[in-house]
Amino acid sequence: MKTQVAIIGGGPSGLLLARLLQTRGIESVVLERKTKAYVLGRIRAGVLEQGLVSLMEQAGCADRLHAEGIAHDGTLISYGDEMFRVNFTEHTGKPVMVYGQTEVTRDLYGGLEQSSAQIVFNAEDVVIHNAHTDKPHVTYVVDGKPNRINCEFVAGCDGFHGVSRQTIPIEVRREYEKVYPFGWLGILSETPPVNHELIYANSPRGFALCSMRNENLSRYYIQCSLNDKPENWSDDAFWHELKRRIPTDQADKLVTGPSIEKSIAPLRSFVTEPMRWGRLFLCGDAAHIVPPTGAKGLNTAASDVHYLFNGLRDYYENQSTNGIDKYSEKALARVWKAERFSWWFSSLMHSYPDQSEFDLKMQIAELEFLRSNRAAQQAMAENYVGLPY
Structure with missing residues (x-):
């Protein structure tokens, strides 16, 4: 098989890149290790920055998002029984959109399948060859049969545990990591949300988040x-x-009910540099992880896709390597800002096992400063709705 761009990973970042390339007539093949049903069964975050919404529009896959998504003009932050609101539209002129990552993935699959895109499921033993040359290729196995894709570029959208990052020699890449000393226990329930906006709660007993997928599906x-x-x-x-x-x-108006999904997610901050090696480009979780506080994971992957898509488009349409040459630099500049925001917000809202009384007082002082200071709220709003690409 031959294509222009081999995309490793059939999650939202790989599918979005494939669909955007498709709109410009650039060929790609997507390799996904699992089945389509498995990918669509993953429960993930659902707060979309306007940049991602715009990319979905550009991909021609935003109709259901606009019909079913819920625009949020702000968010609520509590500490104890105190609660205040940060108004996104007042400070930035933009809301965020609440729309599940599973639905984003479903919409992208729909757009690709309608236009006969090549998606290979159950692709095992994927190996990226000669990525440092101008003639890379990818081998993989489906149903016990070996296959090969000759390509011009490889996009690694296969997540933290995928093969793409590991393909970059250890002496070339540098990794930065912070592992947080707690996790999030989350449940999904067919109940109305306790509030029409998200509530981020700082409590002496630990952090809590009240979120939602729609008017009758809540995530806590x-x-x-x-x-x-x-x-x-x-x-x-x-x-x-x-x-x-x-x-x-x-709490008095919280509607409870049976959980339909329950899981624990550990929290970590992680970045690998560079995000390019030869003709291999890393996107999303293959290159960086953020704690879910602030919902930057999917959105930061989308900004990677934006930079890579435009770089590849410039290469094929204008015979310019400027965009792909600057991909890693541009993507990482935005990634580190998202990492900073997620780290700051996590530090503000969670209880840490080694916190002193002084640390706790500083945390409350920071929350009260955010509550009372317009400039602090504007800075938070700008980061939450998404920094520009």
Whole structure:
């Protein structure tokens, strides 16, 4: 098989890149290790920056997003029984869109399949060859049969545990990591959200987040130990603990119900540099991870796709290497800003095992400064809705 761009990974970043390339007549093949049903079964975040919304529009896959997505003009932040609102549209002129990552993926699959894109599922033993030359190729196995793709570029969109980052020699790449001493226990329930906007809660008992997918599907999280397990938490125990971490007036109107999904996610900050090696380009979780506080994971992957798509388009349409040559530099400049925001917001809202009384006082002072200071709120709003590409 021969194509212009081989894309490793059939999640949202790989699919978005494939669809954008398709709109410009640039050929690609997407290799996905799992089945389509497995990919669509992943439960992920659902707060979209306007940059990602614009990319979905550019890809021709935004109709359902605009019909079913919920625009949020702000968010709520609480500490104890105190709560205040940061108004995004007042400070930036832009909202965020609440729309599940699973739905983004579904829309992108739909757009690609309608136009007969090449997506290979159950692709195992993927190996990227000769990425440092101008003639890379990719080998993989499907149903026990070996296959090969000759290509001009490889886009590694295969996540933190994928093969793409590992293809870059260890002496070439440098990795930066912070592992947080807690996780998030999350549940999905077919209940109306407790509030029409997200609530980020700082509590002496630990962080909590009240989120949603739609008017009858809610997503809730509580900070937990890394050693904890979902089966240790009954639904009743989860709801009881959540109520203790959010303001009383919100807890009193919380509608509870059976969970339809329950899981624990560890938190880490991670960046690898560079994001390009020869003709291999890393996108999304293959290159960087952020803690979910602030919902930057999918959105930062989208900004990578923006830079890579425009670089490849410039190469094929104008015979210019300027965009691909500057890809890593441009992507990393924005990545580190997103990492900073996610680190700051996580530090502000969570309980840490080694916090002193002084640290706790500083955390509350920071929250009260954010509550009362317009410039601080504007800075938070600008980061939350998404810095420009």
